[in-house]
Amino acid sequence: MGQVTVVVGAGVIGLLSALRLAEAGGQVVIVEAGMSGSEASWAGGGIVSPLYPWRYSPAVTALAHWSQDFYPQLGEQLLAQTEIDPEVYExxxxxxxxxxxxxxxAWARQHGRPLQSVPMAQVHAAVPALGPGFERAVYMSGVANVRNPRLLQALRAALQQLPNVRLIEQCPVTGFVCEGTRVVGVCTTQGEMRAERVVVAAGAWSGDLLRTLGLELPVKPMKGQMILFKCAEDFLPSMVLAKRRYAIPRRDGHILVGSTLEDVGFDKVPTEDALQSLRKTAVELLPALADAPVVKHWAGLRPGSPDGVPYIGAVDGVDGLWLNCGHFRNGLVLAPASCQLLADLMLDREPIIDPQPYAPGARLQEATA
Structure with missing residues (x-):
């Protein structure tokens, strides 16, 4: 297969899409405006589950379940290939x-997921650091988190081992090269790059890019801020979530607390207000964090989309143009399934799940109407 595919964007979706396509033998060029893995994929918490999975459509659920089941295997594969451990931590x-x-x-019963209500005494026994004042709890076993910066490093390293992959960083894509109704490459700050196929996996920037073709893709940036504490390794044995905020333990004792949801365009400057709000949440959840240092405070831009259903597949009427974007809050959660599905469609294989709910076609036209 001598075809060249350009993948626009080197976040988790772009990198894993590129890996799946390259493994099938095609030439892949990844073009990234900044440094690979430095935007939303880096900034997220890495819980391998939607925050409230029962509040999502079956389309998101199908991708989430496939990905959750696959993540441990992905972590092991990348560790073996690259000696970088993404730390898929159940x-x-x-x-x-x-x-x-x-x-x-009810959702858990319907989908056969191990979610159950548990007495608070059991929660306090399992999570001694938990604060007082909570009255009810439900628990799902087996939910993992992935250390997303390490996952991104491992994906980048795996791609760099392949002779049929080029990664071009610090190279913003400004538009597309077209011949009639066909996309035959991208325009970049380093000149034109020709390809048989172009995959847009540019996260929150995907909408702006498609606008250069006159296409209206309803994907926009939604800012999220996080803080990171350093504690003892056994301080928090499980993830906890209350009032839309969560605490996530890493294996080495780092604790992430997030996150805000702000509609402020492409501004990703961390704010003092958010820092104070996140600290207050952190101390309510885990009072001992009042004395723990904040190691870092940062913001990222989620690719907001209606109902959080990503756009995966070919764009009707524009030959050669493919999308894998608009994952909103669940890019890391849905990445393995989304990238496998995209590769299945591009390589004419039997798709892992029904691709119809993610097809850009009518959903793009609706956005234009």
Whole structure:
């Protein structure tokens, strides 16, 4: 297969899409405006589950379940290939004082997921650092988190081992090279790059890029801020989530607390207000964090999309143009399935799940209407 594919964007979706396509033998060029893996994929928390999986459509659920089952294998494969461990860390997840607990339990029964209500005494025994004042809890075993910066490093390293892959960083894509209704490459700050196929995996920037073709893709940046604490390795044995905020333990004792959801365009400057709000949340959840140093505070831009359903597949009426973008809050969660599905479609293989809910076609036209 001598075809060249250009992948625009080197976040988790772009890198893993490129890896899946390159493994099949094609030539792949990844073009990234900044440094690979330095935007939303780096900034997220890395919980391998939507925050409230029962509140999503079956389309998101299908991708999430496939990815959750695949993540341990992906972590092992990348560690073996690159000697970089993405640290897929199964801790389980406690949701505290859910307003829609009945819906959550009904969803779990329907989908066969191990979510159950547990007495608070059991939660406090399992998570001694948990603060007082919480009245109800549900727990799902087996939920993992992935150390996303390490995952991105491992994906980059795996790609660099392949002779049929080029990664070009610090090279913004400004538009597309077209011949009639066909996309035959991209325009970049380093000149034109020709290809048989172009995959847009540019996260929050995907909408702006497609606008250069007159296409309206409803993907826009949604800012999220996080803080990172350093604690003892056994301080938090499980992830906890209350009032839309969460604490995630890493194996070495780092604790991430997030996150805000702000509609402020492409501004990703961390703010003092968010820092104070996240600290307050952190101390409510885990009072001992009042004395823990904040190691880092940062912001990223999620690719917001209606209902959080990503766009995966070929663009009708524009030959050669493919999308894998608009994952909103769940790019890391949905990446393995999204990238496998895209590769299946591009390589004419039997798709892992029904591709129809993600097809850009009618959804792009609706956005234009």
């Amino acid at each position: 801790t389980g997840l406690y949701w505290l004082d859910l307003q829609d607990e009945d819906d959550a339990l």
